[in-house]
């Protein structure tokens with residue numbers, strides 16, 4: 457399956473940004489991942505797959521929840537992100553109960569034998585497939601009969617100021633990028649629940665359940681606004697837009713984003729965003 461554009465992106469600018477800002481991103485995004493882990497009920501000795509595991513934080517956290525006879529495999533197309541995952545694994549090996557393995561590969565390819573896993577988990581790693589139905593059908597094959605799928609993904613941009621607030625501010629200065637097709641691979645690739653249900657059903661999954669999850673995401677409680685800003689300005693779609701913009705407009709775009717993000721800051725709490733996710737579960 458051809459996910460070439462995503463491979464380039466996650467082995468290039470996006471992957472480098474996730475590696476550089478891993479600590480901040482994990483502070484922001486740990487909770488939706490935990491809620492998704494809570495939806496899993498892996499048996500003793502479970503074999504788990506973390507799809508699009510990135511820098512491996514969630515894979516390692518899951519491993520600390522499993523027993524010593526269990527194993528979790530993290531798969532990702534991004535070599536730099538998996539290199540950090542291996543470093544974090546080595547640094548945290550004493551806290552890990554289960555065996556952990558990281559594999560470079562496209563999760564939509566048939567990388568694993570049929571019926572390998574008791575459960576498939578993903579935090580924000582399954583919205584990037586060029587052909588989601590085919591990808592989920594392949595993943596379903598790797599589940600044991602009755603095996604569980606649980607993932608968390610973003611609801612629409614309109615409900616997620618983490619993306620829209622800096623983007624709108626940047627767009628007050630910069631020309632807009634070409635519009636993305638609805639459902640195109642990206643953070644909002646599975647934002648429409650009816651589409652997700654259709655994809656999972658077509659892929660052969662049973663009992664798809666898609667529940668809303670509303671959380672407040674906070675970062676930098678002990679930092680000044682300027683410190684947090686210097687990281688946030690380098691993350692996400694607004695960062696990409698500014699990076700590719702006319703150099704003469706960059707400073708004004710940065711200032712606009714600064715002013716907008718300041719509205720989400722309070723001393724002692726850092727920067728906080730209301731965020732809306734879908735918590736999706738299904739069975740083979």
Ligand SMILES: C[S@@+](CC[C@H](N)C(=O)[O-])C[C@H]1O[C@@H](n2cnc3c(N)ncnc32)[C@H](O)[C@@H]1O
Nearest residue numbers: 466508509510532533534562563579580581584
């Ligand atoms: C938004 S990041 C999330 C990373 C990680 N799950 C987390 O929550 O920190 C999306 C991840 O999906 C990975 N990815 C995208 N398409 C993929 C594919 N076809 N197969 C495996 N990984 C993929 C990217 O390389 C990236 O690491």
